[in-house]
Amino acid sequence: MILLHHGKENIVLLQVYTDTAVHYLSYDKRRYSVEDIVDTGSTLSCLIAHLESKGASSVSVCSFLDKPARRKVQFELVGKGKFYRGFECPDYFVVGYGMDFAELYRNLAYVGVLKPELYK
């Protein structure tokens, strides 16, 4: 669970759920998905459908990176949900900051670009 300060004095309690290895925050019936990267969009599309089926009145997404060049599935947010993205990522294989290649490089404290010869 995390505490989020809201306004000057009010504190809103948000619960952190882990559901099929995807993390999201919940407040009332609003859901906030927290992602490291949106790539093809299929993970997010499934998660949004799942949260909507569970009765979410809105689903917002916060992603550190967004790689629109690789999008295959166009996802639709629920209700008044919003899409917050940190940075648009070019079509490179990026690692670090929690993002991995075969479970490697996840712990890098920076975002690195993998040499194509490592995965091609």
Ligand SMILES: O=P(O)(O)OC[C@H]1O[C@H](OP(=O)(O)OP(=O)(O)O)[C@H](O)[C@@H]1O
């Ligand atoms: O838009 P998509 O093409 O669905 O890709 C995005 C997903 O891929 C990554 O997870 P991954 O499946 O690599 O697992 P991980 O969280 O264990 O790294 C990332 O964390 C997103 O959840």
